[in-house]
Amino acid sequence: MATETREIREQYNPANTSECIGKIELHTVEETEAKIEASGKAFGEWSRMSSVARGEILHKMADLLIEHMEPLAELASKEMGKTVPEMIGEVKRGASILRYFAQEGMRAAGEVLPSVSEEKMLFTKRVPLGVVAIITPWNFPIAIPLWKIAPALVYGNTVVWKPSIEVALTGQYIADLFLKAGLPEHVLNIVQGRGSKLGTVLIKSPIVKAISFTGSNAVGQQILNEAGPLNKKIQLELGGKNAAIILADADLELAARLTIEGAMKQTGQRCTATSRVYIEASVYDEAVEKLIKYAKQIKVGETMGPLASRQQFESVMEHIARAKAQGAKCIFGGKPVAELSHGYYVEPTLFVDVAHEMDLAREEVFGPVLAIFKVADYEEAIRLANDSEFGLSASIYTANIQKAFDFIERSEVGLVQINDETGGAEPQAPFGGMKNSSTGFREQGQAAKEFFTVLKTVTINGIRYKKS
Numbered sequence: 250m251a252t253e254t255r256e257i258r259e260q261y262n263p264a265n266t267s268e269c270i271g272k273i274e275l276h277t278v279e280e281t282e283a284k285i286e287a288s289g290k291a292f293g294e295w296s297r298m299s300s301v302a303r304g305e306i307l308h309k310m311a312d313l314l315i316e317h318m319e320p321l322a323e324l325a326s327k328e329m330g331k332t333v334p335e336m337i338g339e340v341k342r343g344a345s346i347l348r349y350f351a352q353e354g355m356r357a358a359g360e361v362l363p364s365v366s367e368e369k370m371l372f373t374k375r376v377p378l379g380v381v382a383i384i385t386p387w388n389f390p391i392a393i394p395l396w397k398i399a400p401a402l403v404y405g406n407t408v409v410w411k412p413s414i415e416v417a418l419t420g421q422y423i424a425d426l427f428l429k430a431g432l433p434e435h436v437l438n439i440v441q442g443r444g445s446k447l448g449t450v451l452i453k454s455p456i457v458k459a460i461s462f463t464g465s466n467a468v469g470q471q472i473l474n475e476a477g478p479l480n481k482k483i484q485l486e487l488g489g490k491n492a493a494i495i496l497a498d499a500d501l502e503l504a505a506r507l508t509i510e511g512a513m514k515q516t517g518q519r520c521t522a523t524s525r526v527y528i529e530a531s532v533y534d535e536a537v538e539k540l541i542k543y544a545k546q547i548k549v550g551e552t553m554g555p556l557a558s559r560q561q562f563e564s565v566m567e568h569i570a571r572a573k574a575q576g577a578k579c580i581f582g583g584k585p586v587a588e589l590s591h592g593y594y595v596e597p598t599l600f601v602d603v604a605h606e607m608d609l610a611r612e613e614v615f616g617p618v619l620a621i622f623k624v625a626d627y628e629e630a631i632r633l634a635n636d637s638e639f640g641l642s643a644s645i646y647t648a649n650i651q652k653a654f655d656f657i658e659r660s661e662v663g664l665v666q667i668n669d670e671t672g673g674a675e676p677q678a679p680f681g682g683m684k685n686s687s688t689g690f691r692e693q694g695q696a697a698k699e700f701f702t703v704l705k706t707v708t709i710n711g712i713r714y715k716k717s
């Protein structure tokens with residue numbers, strides 16, 4: 250049988266599209282299958298190692314990540330465009346994720362339950378699943394892989410990890426650091442290549458017991474279709490169309506600043522980015538003025554990086570053109586940055602007069618684009634904020650505690666923010682959405698245990714010592 254030859258891919262800098270920053274050899278289907286098999290073989294010994302010892306390796310990895318912070322942040326920045334300070338923030342977040350899960354190795358892995366019989370001891374024990382496939386996107390090339398890989402490893406699973414091809418070099422850097430940290434060979438196996446080709450191999454392999462995926466809804470749905478009937482455990486983190494509400498009693502300065510940060514940070518390429526804002530009519534004009542003021546303060550090319558790739562650039566420009574064609578009014582930005590045409594730079598963009606049926610109100614743009622809506626009151630705002638197929642994150646800016654509590658109850662999202670930007674959470678807190686933004690399993694915090702382990706219930710009979 251002819252063996253497939255490896256394709257070599259060149260990576261280009263989205264801030265300077267003619268600069269090749271490195272090459273990566275993509276894996277073949279055969280190599281991917283071999284890596285899955287190697288993960289299966291490594292599972293026995295790794296799962297038998299004490300979880301405290303596994304945690305020690307994660308601690309060491311956190312140290313190495315901090316030691317390598319600058320070169321890693323620079324590489325990742327050149328590979329996907331996030332600014333270096335944004336990337337440094339992500340490396341630090343990665344280290345704190347690793348430290349949180351390193352400590353998990355010292356926490357309880359089950360509980361003792363009362364039995365009806367005095368002769369019996371009844372307890373639960375959490376055990377690893379086996380080989381887990383981890384499939385990650387390009388927008389958080391360090392933090393997202395680590396918040397999946399760290400819990401997978403500490404609970405005793407072995408991992409086959411496919412990072413997005415857009416951030417293959419960053420992925421390789423992280424995988425190499427894990428080996429330096431003392432992770433035994435084949436406990437974490439990286440496969441490099443296109444999801445459309447290698448994804449199916451991972452998903453369908455009988456050796457793979459679970460799939461943790463973050464990415465687009467289209468691919469998530471495909472994974473459900475392919476892996477669901479195979480009875481694999483599946484965790485999907487998907488898209489968002491996150492809403493913020495600014496009420497008349499809000500601190501408008503804070504609300505406008507955080508809404509713009511929420512929308513434009515990382516060039517809007519966050520699943521939790523603010524992409525819709527609903528403003529109470531009585532403060533609408535003043536709030537819009539402030540939104541424009543903060544959008545103007547963004548220095549594209551310095552404080553805001555380029556879009557991550559040509560595909561991203563074309564997709565965001567297409568969303569902007571469609572919004573204009575459908576009748577929305579662009580009041581700020583809306584164009585590529587002429588003097589930065591060597592990169593995929595787009596202006597921070599604000600739209601008003603957006604009808605709720607328009608694509609801009611409904612589809613994830615994944616770029617620096619904010620749709621602004623005027624609403625009569627809180628009731629209209631929450632109705633429209635909830636009128637979305639997505640349910641990842643939502644914010645309300647208000648000084649009214651009753652409305653804030655009502656919002657906590659009624660907003661149909663997994664991550665609720667009061668007087669803060671739509672965004673994720675700290676590593677110790679569960680992360681995930683409702684509706685089409687996630688499947689049932691949350692990530693991070695203690696919630697990660699639910700996905701990366703399975704419970705065994707154990708009964709021991711005849712425990713009572715009897716004098717003969």
Ligand code: NAD
Pocket residue numbers: 384385386387388389393411412413414442443444445446447448449452463464465466468469471472486487488489519520613615641686
């Ligand atoms: P994507 O779905 O195109 O790719 C994600 C990963 O899936 C990549 O590694 C890709 O190679 C792989 N893949 C592609 N086709 C596949 C297939 N058929 N089978 C298996 N794997 C396959 O997403 P992207 O463009 O890399 O990332 C952007 C998307 O990710 C956005 O929709 C964003 O909202 C979402 N996202 C969600 C979260 C969250 O936590 N909810 C976080 C970050 C990004």
